Amino acid sequence: MQPKILIIEDETDINQLLSKILESDGYRTIQAFSGTEGLLLAEQESPDLILLDLMLPGLPGETLLQRLRTEKQCRVPVLVLSAKAALSDKVTLLKTGADDYITKPFEPEEVSARVQAALRRSGSAQGQRPDADFLSYKSITLYPESRKVMVGGVELSLTSHEYALLYLFLQAPEKVYSRESLYELVWENGYYGENNTVNVHVSNLRRKIKEAGASEEYIRTVYGIGFQLK
Numbered sequence: 179m180q181p182k183i184l185i186i187e188d189e190t191d192i193n194q195l196l197s198k199i200l201e202s203d204g205y206r207t208i209q210a211f212s213g214t215e216g217l218l219l220a221e222q223e224s225p226d227l228i229l230l231d232l233m234l235p236g237l238p239g240e241t242l243l244q245r246l247r248t249e250k251q252c253r254v255p256v257l258v259l260s261a262k263a264a265l266s267d268k269v270t271l272l273k274t275g276a277d278d279y280i281t282k283p284f285e286p287e288e289v290s291a292r293v294q295a296a297l298r299r300s301g302s303a304q305g306q307r308p309d310a311d312f313l314s315y316k317s318i319t320l321y322p323e324s325r326k327v328m329v330g331g332v333e334l335s336l337t338s339h340e341y342a343l344l345y346l347f348l349q350a351p352e353k354v355y356s357r358e359s360l361y362e363l364v365w366e367n368g369y370y371g372e373n374n375t376v377n378v379h380v381s382n383l384r385r386k387i388k389e390a391g392a393s394e395e396y397i398r399t400v401y402g403i404g405f406q407l408k
């Protein structure tokens with residue numbers, strides 16, 4: 179089966195050109211002309227790769243990308259298309275979950291090469307699933323490489339201990355951790371004793387998740403034992 183590529187670009191000429199380039203490379207293409215249509219087709223069609231323009235009517239490309247990565251848990255490679263000047267914030271964009279970007283105006287050869295490389299990296303060319311490069315649970319997503327944590331579309335600002343606690347919880351959702359074991363795993367030294375440290379950090383973490391607009395309390399107290407992500 180040929181890889182399926184979703185093109186989200188509101189300028190008809192550019193959308194058609196991209197579709198032509200990719201179909202002549204042997205891919206199937208689906209075209210969306212607004213952000214909202216793009217989000218819908220990304221869900222309905224399960225494409226192997228998405229080409230995403232940033233300046234889109236309906237839903238801006240950046241928002242669409244965040245929603246795909248967090249709400250929809252969509253992990254397909256996304257290549258962002260944008261005029262050079264709009265790409266001043268490339269690093270942020272890559273952290274948000276874009277895999278690569280193509281600057282406009284582009285050469286057909288560049289589009290072909292970048293699409294091919296992204297598909298190869300993701301394993302879609304061989305029909306494999308890529309390894310997870312983030313951990314997520316409901317609306318929380320954690321990116322270990324950048325140490326970034328998102329709740330919905332909001333980035334959390336965490337201390338290193340809060341981050342480490344959340345990382346543990348996300349690695350094993352629903353696992354119940356005792357306060358002692360959390361202390362040993364996160365602080366890696368010392369005797370727990372009557373120490374209140376874990377409680378304090380867990381409650382700070384809860385507060386930050388709540389302030390980011392989460393609709394539920396993720397870290398539950400298991401009475402007499404400790405905490406779990408649920």
Ligand code: CA
Nearest residue numbers: 188231233234
């Ligand atoms: Ca546009």
